[in-house]
Amino acid sequence: MLDPLLLSRIQFAFVVAFHFLLPAFTIGLASYIAVLEGLHLATGRRVYLRISTFWIRIFAVSFGMGVVSGIVMPFQFGTNWSRYSDATANVVAPLMAYEGLTAFFLEAAFLGVLLFGRKLVPPWAHFAAALMVALGTLASTFWILVVNSWMQTPAGFEIVDGRFVPTDWLAVMFNPSFPYRFLHTVTGVYLTTAFTVIGVAAWFLRHGRYVEEAKVMIAMGVLLASVLVPAQALIGDAHGLNTLVHQPQKLAAIEGIWETRGGQPAVLFALPDDDAERNDAEIAIPKLGSLYLTHEWDGVVKGLKDFPRSERPPVPPVFFGFRAMVGMWAIMFGLTLWAWWLASRKRLFSTPAYLRASTWAIPVGYIAVTAGWITTEVGRQPYVVYGHLRTADAVTPTLTGPDVALSLAVYVAVYFVVFGAGLYYLVQLVQRGLPEELGGHALEPQQRAARPLSAATRRE
Amino acid sequence: MIDLVPIWTLVIAVAVFMYVLLDGFDLGVGILFPFAPDHASRDLMMASVAPIWDGNETWLVLGGIALFAAFPLAFAIIIPAVYFPILFMLLGLIFRGVAFEFRHTARTSRRHWDRAFFWGSLVATFAQGCVLGKFVRGFAVQGRQYAGTSWDWVEPFVLAVGVGLVFGYVLLGATWLVLKTEGPLQEWARGKARVGLFGVLAFIAMVSIWTPLLDPRIAERWFSWPNLALLVPVPLATAAIAWWLWRSLARGRELAPFAAALGLFAMCYVGLAISLFPYVVPPSITLRDAAAAPQSQAFLLIGTLFLLPIILMYSGWSYWVFRGKVRAGHGYH
Numbered sequence: 001m002l003d004p005l006l007l008s009r010i011q012f013a014f015v016v017a018f019h020f021l022l023p024a025f026t027i028g029l030a031s032y033i034a035v036l037e038g039l040h041l042a043t044g045r046r047v048y049l050r051i052s053t054f055w056i057r058i059f060a061v062s063f064g065m066g067v068v069s070g071i072v073m074p075f076q077f078g079t080n081w082s083r084y085s086d087a088t089a090n091v092v093a094p095l096m097a098y099e100g101l102t103a104f105f106l107e108a109a110f111l112g113v114l115l116f117g118r119k120l121v122p123p124w125a126h127f128a129a130a131l132m133v134a135l136g137t138l139a140s141t142f143w144i145l146v147v148n149s150w151m152q153t154p155a156g157f158e159i160v161d162g163r164f165v166p167t168d169w170l171a172v173m174f175n176p177s178f179p180y181r182f183l184h185t186v187t188g189v190y191l192t193t194a195f196t197v198i199g200v201a202a203w204f205l206r207h208g209r210y211v212e213e214a215k216v217m218i219a220m221g222v223l224l225a226s227v228l229v230p231a232q233a234l235i236g237d238a239h240g241l242n243t244l245v246h247q248p249q250k251l252a253a254i255e256g257i258w259e260t261r262g263g264q265p266a267v268l269f270a271l272p273d274d275d276a277e278r279n280d281a282e283i284a285i286p287k288l289g290s291l292y293l294t295h296e297w298d299g300v301v302k303g304l305k306d307f308p309r310s311e312r313p314p315v316p317p318v319f320f321g322f323r324a325m326v327g328m329w330a331i332m333f334g335l336t337l338w339a340w341w342l343a344s345r346k347r348l349f350s351t352p353a354y355l356r357a358s359t360w361a362i363p364v365g366y367i368a369v370t371a372g373w374i375t376t377e378v379g380r381q382p383y384v385v386y387g388h389l390r391t392a393d394a395v396t397p398t399l400t401g402p403d404v405a406l407s408l409a410v411y412v413a414v415y416f417v418v419f420g421a422g423l424y425y426l427v428q429l430v431q432r433g434l435p436e437e438l439g440g441h442a443l444e445p446q447q448r449a450a451r452p453l454s455a456a457t458r459r460e
Numbered sequence: 461m462i463d464l465v466p467i468w469t470l471v472i473a474v475a476v477f478m479y480v481l482l483d484g485f486d487l488g489v490g491i492l493f494p495f496a497p498d499h500a501s502r503d504l505m506m507a508s509v510a511p512i513w514d515g516n517e518t519w520l521v522l523g524g525i526a527l528f529a530a531f532p533l534a535f536a537i538i539i540p541a542v543y544f545p546i547l548f549m550l551l552g553l554i555f556r557g558v559a560f561e562f563r564h565t566a567r568t569s570r571r572h573w574d575r576a577f578f579w580g581s582l583v584a585t586f587a588q589g590c591v592l593g594k595f596v597r598g599f600a601v602q603g604r605q606y607a608g609t610s611w612d613w614v615e616p617f618v619l620a621v622g623v624g625l626v627f628g629y630v631l632l633g634a635t636w637l638v639l640k641t642e643g644p645l646q647e648w649a650r651g652k653a654r655v656g657l658f659g660v661l662a663f664i665a666m667v668s669i670w671t672p673l674l675d676p677r678i679a680e681r682w683f684s685w686p687n688l689a690l691l692v693p694v695p696l697a698t699a700a701i702a703w704w705l706w707r708s709l710a711r712g713r714e715l716a717p718f719a720a721a722l723g724l725f726a727m728c729y730v731g732l733a734i735s736l737f738p739y740v741v742p743p744s745i746t747l748r749d750a751a752a753a754p755q756s757q758a759f760l761l762i763g764t765l766f767l768l769p770i771i772l773m774y775s776g777w778s779y780w781v782f783r784g785k786v787r788a789g790h791g792y793h
Contacts, residue, residue, distance in 0.1 A: 061561040067514055068557035072550045074525050078539025079546055085539075086604055089532030090753040094760035097522070097529045101767040104518045109771075109778040112511030120781050132774075165753045396540045396606075403610045407547050414551050418558055425565040 002401025008080040011408045015072050018415050022066030024369045028193025029059050030134040037130040051213050054434045060115050065422045084384055084394035091157055091164045092147050099143035107136035149178035151385050153246045176246050180239035187232045192365025194221045199362035200430055202355035210434050215349050222339045229336050250379030252304045253318040260306045262298040264289035272315040313381040321375035328368035464757040468530035469747050475526055479519035486513045488633020490556055490581025492652055501645045508640040508786040510560055515775055529760050533750035534740040541599050543610040545590040552584030585629045586622040593621030598742040627659025635718040640786045650709050678735045698727040
């Protein structure tokens with residue numbers, strides 16, 4: 001009745017999906033804060049400092065949530081996936097340890113200085129701390145995507161007694177899908193941050209608050225999006241072609257194609273049916289699929305029926321996840337075009353419809369990133385290490401259904417409370433807006449220390 | 461190729477010990493939090509650990525993942541056996557961790573996060589104690605898998621170790637506050653440090669009697685000749701440190717109590733190592749049995765030996781930035 005395997009999969013999907021919402025925002029935000037601090041240091045313009053201070057508070061709350069929900073993740077490997085841990089540790093564990101050594105300590109040590117140390121260290125050291133935090137988040141992204149990519153396209157190992165043993169570390173790290181996945185993910189999370197910043201600034205502008213700062217934020221966000229939105233299309237395409245070579249089942253599920261043939265259509269919408277092995281209610285453009293997958297009108301692409309049922313992922317989550325991701329990209333693309341069109345008429349900051357749409361579009365990045373992960377992770381099934389270790393053979397053998405049902409229920413309850421409260425406080429921080437005027441380094445440290453705590457930390 | 465097992469044993473022992481000491485005093489501050497004399501004291505207590513708790517908690521990640529990397533079999537057996545203590549520890553750490561920022565942001569709901577800070581710290585500490593207790597008691601193993609149930613850890617000894625660790629972290633937290641605060645709050649912390657010390661000593665005495673009774677091998681290790689003579693300095697040093705801690709509290713010293721509390725933890729750690737060596741999954745799997753492939757241990761060791769000194773350097777710098785007594789007003793920005 002209660003299947004520990006299925007429940008463990010749901011539990012992992014749940015805790016990792018919630019966790020990743022935070023890095024999806026904070027990786028980009030850490031870089032943004034470092035840029036703002038650097039601009040302030042270089043130009044002396046206080047507008048950058050005010051923007052940075054506003055986002056640092058929001059960063060503190062989000063990053064804290066990211067840290068505590070992230071610590072859960074490696075322990076999941078031990079608690080629920082002990083056979084995976086035993087089989088893959090020789091390969092994946094050192095990579096995860098490198099993440100801790102190069103990223104987590106860097107982030108943690110310099111985060112304290114970034115949040116609490118502005119008055120205690122010289123301005124350049126505070127900027128350096130911001131830079132180190134940003135560097136830490138990117139290092140963390142690097143290592144964890146090395147691990148994930150190795151599970152998708154394993155390389156550089158041999159199997160001894162049923163366990164993976166590394167033979168070539170460079171081949172392990174720079175496995176076939178890693179460069180694409182890394183670029184694709186970093187671009188995706190930067191875009192998530194950009195559209196969050198634009199949306200918040202648009203809200204300020206619409207309410208006539210912090211007009212100068214909001215304009216700077218929107219301009220910076222739109223500039224970044226103008227580069228990264230088109231770039232993401234190219235990177236995503238290259239990533240897809242890489243998947244076609246290394247994980248053909250996943251690609252067939254993404255495209256929703258069942259038969260192997262030349263001149264494959266591009267399926268825009270369908271209701272894929274795993275049991276009947278066909279699509280219902282299909283809307284497709286003939287031959288276009290082969291064109292973008294093989295760059296030939298009649299190029300042959302393998303369909304799902306070419307693979308035994310036991311080797312196929314469940315199609316609907318992969319199929320719809322991919323379309324949700326691309327749909328979100330289309331919204332970002334449309335908003336960016338709109339922004340340029342308005343800017344060329346000098347109405348970017350004064351068009352309520354655009355500003356309102358930008359605020360409503362804050363979630364698009366988060367949805368795109370989550371949908372993308374669903375596509376790639378479900379698309380790897382039924383394997384946890386693609387082609388070598390099945391998910392069913394990875395679960396902890398001593399777990400019972402009720403054990404996992406209990407832990408899953410507790411995780412769900414706690415995450416709804418904690419993430420719900422976190423979202424509430426983040427919205428509150430946005431509504432409270434920017435600090436009125438900063439003491440910064442203009443005030444002597446003694447003067448600051450003498451101020452009562454309530455004035456310094458609480459604005460009640 | 462040189463044998464890396466002893467080196468990795470040392471690295472993991474150091475990482476886990478760093479975690480216990482550093483997050484130990486953070487969690488201890490959290491456990492003491494609701495008993496503080498007043499509102500302003502609570503703000504100060506939280507401010508004394510706010511800039512560093514994240515770095516301290518990172519040692520847990522390093523300890524856990526380094527165990528996964530260097531002795532993966534131990535990771536794959538121990539963690540499932542303590543499935544629920546790990547769950548409670550993680551959830552406790554979540555509530556404790558978000559409480560810092562949420563409490564700071566909250567207006568009307570602040571007292572909820574005060575509670576989250578306390579309960580999170582308490583539950584995480586107790587759960588860590590249970591993991592330690594289960595580790596001492598040992599694990600049922602079959603082949604390369606844990607063979608017990610997810611509830612085997614529920615037994616008096618394991619739960620008692622959970623309570624013992626709560627006293628231990630209270631001692632660390634209280635002596636940290638003696639170091640970082642002044643005036644009435646410092647005086648209050650001294651009182652709590654005495655409570656913690658009594659609790660810890662009672663617990664050490666209890667475990668020293670109970671463990672050899674439960675496990676003949678541990679009794680053999682300590683009480684056979686000539687081990688008895690060789691190991692007698694361990695309890696003597698523990699007693700001396702406890703005496704030093706008591707005296708330094710009475711004399712109003714500020715750094716010495718914290719240093720002595722660290723020393724007391726170090727002695728307990730040595731005692732534990734003497735009891736269990738060379739097993740990493742007592743009572744059946746040794747460090748060598750559980751070791752990862754040599755090329756994996758080597759690959760990680762190169763980076764670790766290079767990066768750890770750098771980490772200690774900049775972590776030390778971040779401690780130095782926030783040196784001295786914690787005062788009101790050193791909050792955000």
